[in-house]
Amino acid sequence: MSQVNLVHVTKRFGKVTAVNDLNLEIREGECFSFLGPSGCGKTTTLRMLAGFEDLDEGEVIVGNKIFSSSSKKIYVSPEKRNFAMVFQAFAVWPHLNVYNNVAFPLKHRRLSRTEISERVERALLYTSLSKVKESYPNELSGGQQQRIALARAIALNPTVMLLDEPLSNLDPKLREEMRFEIKDLQKRFGLTIVFVTHDQAEAMAISDRMLVMSEGVAQQVDTPMNIYNHPTNKFVCGFIGLSNFIPALIKDGQVITEADPEAGVITTQIPSEIKARRVTLACRPSEIDFVSEGGVRGVIKRLAYLGEIIDYRVQVGSLEIRLQKLRRRGVLQEGATCFLKFNRLHWYEEQEA
């Protein structure tokens, strides 16, 4: 059963279309991420889902209830959606202590005193805040403040929990820790989470499924693994993980690089659906091998030791190709001529020159 449905959702700010005809299904109990560079429309989408922004077109449906609909003139205000939200800037109330930060929204739901304290204590326990419940936010670290926001959200027992770049204000080490904590909480409470981030590693680590967005348009919706392995277009391929983009020409069934047509033939099977003569080939740095013969000729310009991995920059004509190989496979020297074999290529058709 699907929990959240966005149907043909469009949002414009003046002449700029922030979100363009977005269709999306988020299932109950899954952790779903919106991923994209800043300004891609992911936060706007989240805020439309929350009810902080109107829709110019389309509908937001949660369960079987319409929350926003531009054509039917329906708008349920944020406080009536039974959501919870965690913000980048923590948004904990500085004049309330930790306990009251979590309890405040519950107190306005006409819950019994005992139920409020049970829910607050439970939420504080699972976010490791029980010991500091009397403290005020300004006495706590950034990580603890964000935990208050999480506790507040959990205690509400929301249908959907919205997280807007909740980890961006934390330092890198804490960020990784919190990813797992959020994932744990989600499993423990069976929460449906919508998570907005511009950090692809974070999205990959936390999501069951994710949406990659660019310039207001959905690029791909799938599991992190599928998106990594089968990016539908150049943007997704470049945004998720490292990629080399190699402009190439197909001549008489052979593939040669545009940067140096004399460098040799790329040995590969041309997929049947590729009809164009000009293509862009995308290849992860780890999916390229050095071979002793055949392949494409290049010169090693630079190499950097990244610990277990060596990062090579190989010049092929005017193009620089990046390779990452394990240290144990042997080290080639700068200036050496080498031959490259491309293992898993993604094909994208281009216009004829």
Added chain:
Amino acid sequence: MGMIQTGKNRKNLVFSKRVADLKKFGAAELVLILSIIVLVVVVAIPILLIFWNAFTTADGKFNIKDVIWILSKPETYQALLNSVTIALGVTMLSTILGVFFAWLVTRTDLPFKGAMKLLFIVPFMLPSFIGAMAWKILLSPRGGYINVFFKNLLGIDKPLFNIYGMAGIIIVETMYLFPFVFLQVSGALERMDPTLEESAQISGIDLFTITRKITFPLITPSIIAGALLVALYSLSHFGVPAILGTEVGIYNIPTLIYQKIYASAGSFEAIRTGTVLASILVISAAIIMYLQNLVLKKGRYQIIAGKSMRPMLLKLRGFKIPLLIFSILYIAVTVLLPTVTVFLVGALKTYGLPLKLKHMTLENFKYILFSWKMTKDAIKNSVVLSLGAAFVTMLVGTMISYVIVKMKVKGKFILEFLGMLPFSVPGTVIALGVILTWSGRFGVNLYNTAGIIFVAYIARYMAFALKSTSAALEQVHDSLEEASRSCGATHWQALKHIVLPLIKPGMVAAFFLIFLPALRELTTSVLLYGPTTRTIGVAIYALNEDGETVYAMALASIALVIIVLGEILIRKITSTKEGNG
């Protein structure tokens, strides 16, 4: 032997350190001492003399009996009570209006919010005593234009509203002081992180509860800070009570001081009463300043937005147009109406004629600007005194700020303490203080000369200079100066080529922040002017007192034009966010 050697070495070391100290006693210490002297002479001695006069007998003995006797006299007691009542009333009204309008222009979908926001600050520019005169012309019980209009319209006998009295004073003062609260609160609401409210809303809390339980507590420090500023100004305010109270026998502290000094031509008794009242003003001002620092320090939550987003705006729906009309009416009545009155009455051939074009003439303005020596002198005096005081105070203020902000020198704390004094000394107190200081007691008699007004202006506006120049200096990071020193520049070169150009905007701002208020100054000058040293403010006030209403308004129109042009100029030059005194 070794021991002796060491001892001698130590002695040598100490000795050479002394020499170094002596050598070091150059520019830095000199500037510090100079700064201290300036503040002592200009601010500290006048205040001390006030306390001295208030609390000692003629032969220098401590004397509290007279103080109590003076305070228990009905007229002083009543003046104190009036001051407090007016201050409380003005503070309450200003807070309600300021918070309401601030919320309206920052948190609702009121149309033309940007323009409205600017318009609500306009009352700041208008001198309140000119406003009070305009209101007197409109609402005096017998001849007030509005009262007469309604008398004829409704055929009633009684005036619609009598502007004379406590109610009138409180209302008119509120019109010109509420921007203090408005600026503080609208600033706080704008800087506040909108997600603090959004997170409450998404948690299921309705907007009304959010406003009550989240927004309001978070801006409370700003509200209190603004309210205290209003209280500080109102408590020691001269202009409005002088115009709307004196006529019906209502005095507050500053007007009673003026009355005493002016009526008794400086008798010992009058000075004693004046200094006792002035001491009370200084003490209450100091308490208010202290409270304000406390509130601002303690209550400053980290509510600054991390990620800039538009705050949620309350949809006014059906209230949108009524509230817009209400706001526009408020501005029209409090700003436009008195201003127009000033210009129209200033153009009348004779006071009392109906405000019709056929009764208007430009002769009044011509006469005041080119023919009448008294007004010509007043304009000249004000311009020269304001320019001079602004220039000197800016330079001295920059020097003092530089010592406080940038220099590491022993004894700086004395200067830091002295530097706070100007902020808590009301204009009436300064006037009284400079009379006591510069009337021959120390061999210099400036009484009845322009010189005494000049030193009073410096004392009165030193706070403005210190505030804007120290703000500018704090933004110049030490490393900039150090970098130029490390490139081989001398201290002086670093100052001239790096620091001064960077703080020039702050200095220009200080200049105008002093020049413009000084140009229309009344409170201090009215106690200090002599036969040939009237200022614009004094001339307008005196003309009004003498019943020369038309000429008073004509001169006021000219003053308003100069002030508005000046304000436009300063906004162009500085274009900083907030300019509160």
